Amino acid sequence: MDVYGLLGNPVEHSLSPPMHEAAYAELGIDARYVTFEPDADAGARAVESAATLGIAGLNVTIPFKQQVLEAVDPTPLAERIGAVNTVDFSTSPPTGYNTDAAGVVRSFTHHGVELTGEAVVVGAGGAGRAVAFALADEGLTVHIANRTEAKAHDLAAAVAASHPAGESGAQGHGLDALSALVPEADLLVNATSVGMEEDRSPVPADALHADIAVLDAVYSPIETRLLADAAAAGATTIDGAWMLLFQGVEAFERWTGRDAPVDEMNEALRTRV
Numbered sequence: 440m441d442v443y444g445l446l447g448n449p450v451e452h453s454l455s456p457p458m459h460e461a462a463y464a465e466l467g468i469d470a471r472y473v474t475f476e477p478d479a480d481a482g483a484r485a486v487e488s489a490a491t492l493g494i495a496g497l498n499v500t501i502p503f504k505q506q507v508l509e510a511v512d513p514t515p516l517a518e519r520i521g522a523v524n525t526v527d528f529s530t531s532p533p534t535g536y537n538t539d540a541a542g543v544v545r546s547f548t549h550h551g552v553e554l555t556g557e558a559v560v561v562g563a564g565g566a567g568r569a570v571a572f573a574l575a576d577e578g579l580t581v582h583i584a585n586r587t588e589a590k591a592h593d594l595a596a597a598v599a600a601s602h603p604a605g606e607s608g609a610q611g612h613g614l615d616a617l618s619a620l621v622p623e624a625d626l627l628v629n630a631t632s633v634g635m636e637e638d639r640s641p642v643p644a645d646a647l648h649a650d651i652a653v654l655d656a657v658y659s660p661i662e663t664r665l666l667a668d669a670a671a672a673g674a675t676t677i678d679g680a681w682m683l684l685f686q687g688v689e690a691f692e693r694w695t696g697r698d699a700p701v702d703e704m705n706e707a708l709r710t711r712v
């Protein structure tokens with residue numbers, strides 16, 4: 440039996456165990472998915488211990504996504520983002536992936552959204568970094584708006600530096616730029632915690648429009664204020680459970696080399712969010 444798991448602190452409310460176990464059940468894979476909650480500074484040691492114990496794969500969440508970098512061989516994308524959310528122990532040292540990036544891309548493509556034009560990313564923390572690199576790698580022009588504007592500029596510079604000039608662009612802004620940026624944008628992602636367990640949106644409602652696709656990384660509540668405003672404006676809306684689903688789908692596929700049973704994983708998730 441293979442053991443997979445989630446490394447986080449806290450992890451008790453994670454939806455990853457039922458999502459991955461639904462995939463094992465569907466494909467007849469003899470595996471379990473469990474949660475691990477080491478001390479908040481013990482991410483790298485936990486990965487080394489997991490290798491010793493023969494664990495097959497780990498997902499990694501707050502506060503360990505940066506810490507585990509030192510215990511893995513990161514992919515170039517994970518290295519650029521500066522965070523690992525999936526560890527594959529079939530190599531030595533283990534390989535560190537960032538599947539949040541592919542999760543964003545697959546959330547849009549699953550909904551028939553074309554990845555072209557201008558994107559606005561709200562947030563420049565861990566989630567914002569993955570989203571910004573993912574969309575820039577798809578060739579979109581990326582505008583990053585963050586409460587702490589300097590972090591948006593730093594992230595934009597890092598994104599721009601990793602792309603050949605002219606292929607794509609990235610710019611940093613404060614949140615006050617959203618009312619001018621969003622009306623021109625084709626895609627919008629909320630990568631802040633604004634809207635989590637609160638009826639508040641980081642984006643002015645009157646800037647939203649029918650020709651934009653809006654993804655909210657927040658999935659509690661499942662319909663955030665931002666998504667309600669976007670739906671009212673006629674926009675395409677994609678809730679945060681899709682991003683959670685597709686980062687997990689991508690992790691499953693890296694670990695097993697098989698196509699994930701997306702519908703079954705989605706159902707396991709949807710009945711619990």
Ligand code: ATR
Binds near residue numbers: 563565
């Ligand atoms: P994560 O890994 O989930 O991205 P994080 O790295 O702590 O978490 O980043 C949180 C993001 O939400 C940041 O962009 C943060 O803005 P700051 O960089 O200015 O801190 C943003 N954020 C959190 N609370 C916010 C609020 N009340 N208003 C606007 N942005 C907020």
